[in-house]
Amino acid sequence: MKDFILPEDADFGTPPVHSETLVTLTIDGLEVTVPEGTSVMRASAIAGIQIPKLCASDNLEAFGSCRLCVVEITGRRGAPASCTTPVAEGMVVRTQTEKIKKLRRGVMELYISDHPLDCLTCSANGDCELQDMAGAVGLREVRYDAVEQHFTPRQNGEANPHYIPKDDSNPYFSYDPSKCIVCSRCVRACEEVQGTFALTISGRGFESRVAAGMPGDDFLSSDCVSCGACVQACPTATLQEKSVIEIGTPERAIVTTCAYCGVGCSFKAEMRGDEVVRMIPYKNGKANRGHSCVKGRFAYGYAVHGDRILKPMIRDDIHDPWKEVSWEEAISFAARKMRAIQAEHGRASIGGITSSRCTNEETYLVQKMIRAIFGNNNTDTCARVCHSPTGYGLKTTFGTSAGTQDFDSVEQSDVVVIIGANPTDGHPVFASRLKKRLRAGAKLIVIDPRRIDLVKTPHVKAAHHLALRPGTNVAVLTALGHVIVTEGLFDERFIRERCDWEEFQFYAEFVSDPRHAPEATEMLTGVPAAELRAAARLYAKGGNGAIYYGLGVTEHSQGSTTVMAIANLAMMTGNIGREGVGVNPLRGQNNVQGSCDMGSFPHEFPGYRHVSDDTARSVFEKMWGVELDAEPGLRIPNMLDAAVAGSFKGLYVQGEDILQSDPDTKHVSAGLEAMDCVIVHDLFLNETAHYAHVFLPGSTFLEKNGTFTNAERRINRVRKVMAPRNGYEDWEVTMMLANAMGGNWTYTHPSQIMDEIAATTPSFASVHYELLEREGSVQWPCNEAHPIGSPVMHIDGFVRGKGKFIVTEYVPTDEKTGPRFPLLLTTGRSLSQYNVGAQTRRTHNVVWHEEDVLEIHPHDAEVRGVKDRDWVRLASRRGDTSLRAHVTERVAPGVVYTTFHHPETQANVITTDYSDWATNCPEYKVTAVQVSLSNGPTDWQEDYEARATLSRRILPAAE
């Protein structure tokens, strides 16, 4: 099963230094040349000599506290610490002399005298640097008993005042102060790597201890976000994963990719047998560089959760209980039904939905099945409801639907603009990398109705927060363009070279109109003109300007227009085509980028080529040996509309829960109920499955091979670390269905599917598994012109040729507040939960987010008599639901906010079916609502609960 040998991921002790100047020195007689500024410790490691160390680690700045790493340097007095001593030309270093050996043993002896000697039963046995170092320095005896120590509860028959009991408050790791050597690696990891500053060293000297939060806090009640960086940094068993305490140390590691968000972190899945012991972020992972968040590192337990459905099930009527059947029976039942529907209602009466959670290979197969075997283009993906406007907007302006940078690029940015995104919750590892850059001096502009964490967090403060009214993105961005154009801050040379000057003239005339001035739009948007002007000047003239945006941009009736407004800003300021700049969509789910690339949309084949494009179509017709439809198919909302109207009757849904994730729940359920065959292929009996006739059990990312493509276009390998508990990887299930409908497919490994993708899709032409093994990952386009991929796009020219300026007229949404619905509801996600929460709700992550709550400003709460934690009724023109209130100034007066992680809340009963004009991406981010006190769940919620329980019934399998 292990198909990957880990390349070197040794610890070099101190971080790499980037310098043009090289320095040569001699260490134990070996000559080594390193960049100026490198530490002696790192230089030794490069030369192959490991100097003993305890407080150093190459993802943290050197600290110099343990004094174990001392060396002798010719011409210098004493024994300097090698981690804090920079190299010098001609330096002669000796790492192992009698004097040094003695010093090191002395240091170790002191540590060990205040450390319990229960190594054999310690959870870190075999994985402890203190143990390793005691061995490395040859410590053979400890000559004294400490008079005072930290590690026994009682001493001399009395309670030991220095003893602090274990803190087990965090569900995933424990803190056992009795084993702490106060190296402060955890504190520094929390600051430098994660950027949360939750830990401190309290007290001094012998009294110094690691403390989470304020006095009286434990880990759970502190600001800790459970990223695990401190646990990984800890050299001892003090901070330890509970899974290691329970299972023991791992015996092998397999590199794979997180299946939660669009950052696409690489992990080492550390295994014992087929049990995951822990997930360690992979140092050579180019998206995350050794860091992770709570979801990827800890929330994998859903894979073995008892709710997983492992046997296929069918039923004739959605009101019947489920019947467990064999795979053969389920597949042939489904195939028969789908074909019968087509015979009666026509070829275009069925379709399917691909998943942004599944692999590229799986997505490719689903759209292939729909186009080649269903014989129509009714394929869509849940990316419809999040990033379809990105596709339309960036394709129109730049020529391709993708972010322009890699994540490393942020290290070169001077001004970062975050629009409608909340990276600390949605894309935590990117947020950590961003915060690091901000602490080093880059400026931040936040454009968001909510005061997201980044606006003010330890050591980071936004230069400008434009807290606009939900639904006025286009007005704000156009006003920014107005300032840049009318104040002459645009980059004329870039525009003349890279864009169409005539088009820019037309745009400039439009945007210069005084009605777009920030002073004119202030009343509408709620953004003070002076603040907006200052932000525009900073972005245009502050150096490298990079824009990152999220669903707060796309999920509007003008989502596509907003994306184009963003592209305009980047082009007019010349912030495209090099490191540190660019336009970057922060993708929600792990494989949103990939599912779009793989041709999930009804109008385009893999690689964004329209189905009416004869050249592209003939490539696939030849490869698949069938004639393909040249007309675009139905998008998800259109499918549901057509279902209600009676012309759409059968749907295959892979790894999506449209009933919970799509807007206007009642409309979705009406559409699903009108269908004759709904096939749900998923891990759990999700909400959509209430309306399904066939349930095909899915596999988790731990159980399959494949690739995910993250928000930087990076194609990362997903590797199978255990056999699928349901029996098949998801691509095999799709293949069985396709073959039952006449497919004749013969894939035996996903690498063959990737070969087919490469053969048909120019931007993937060189992507093969062998290349991914060699390079670790590549960013598309990856072909003859870019043999190892493309970190930055549009370097010498735009993909479409000239960049295109688009006029972005603000059109207010038709969802308007009024006397009955005076507040605006906007939605989002929280750190610990993931989208509809199907996976994260089945892990310990619920301790951080046990329910969805409604954030409401104190003023709005007061006039309604609402107090914190009260049950409130949230009503819109569409429906109503109940949840608890959280009174906070994070939201502006007039705005309320909630997440949609829990099905009980049914937040989408409230949302409307208004959608983006170009892509039908739903307008989740603006709904006019009223809030009032209530006693508890609404009738709809209770009915829904009852109905859900009914439709989840499973009959035991017939013997």
Next chain:
Amino acid sequence: MLPDKIVYMANQIATFFESQPEQDRLEGVVTHLEDFWDPRMRRQLFELIDAGGKDLSPLIIEAASHLKRPRQTA
């Protein structure tokens, strides 16, 4: 599909293209409908136009005369 929804979506598209340069408007709408609307949606649009085109933006009506009529069956 509900007729009002077709009208609503078509008019949203028209509204966007009305703000674009004069010479791009008509073509913009035609291409958009051909590229993104499944034949049954376009068929419905034609039915509405044939019935008088009530509430439809004039730009949509004009665009429809340049739009290919989809085949009757799919």
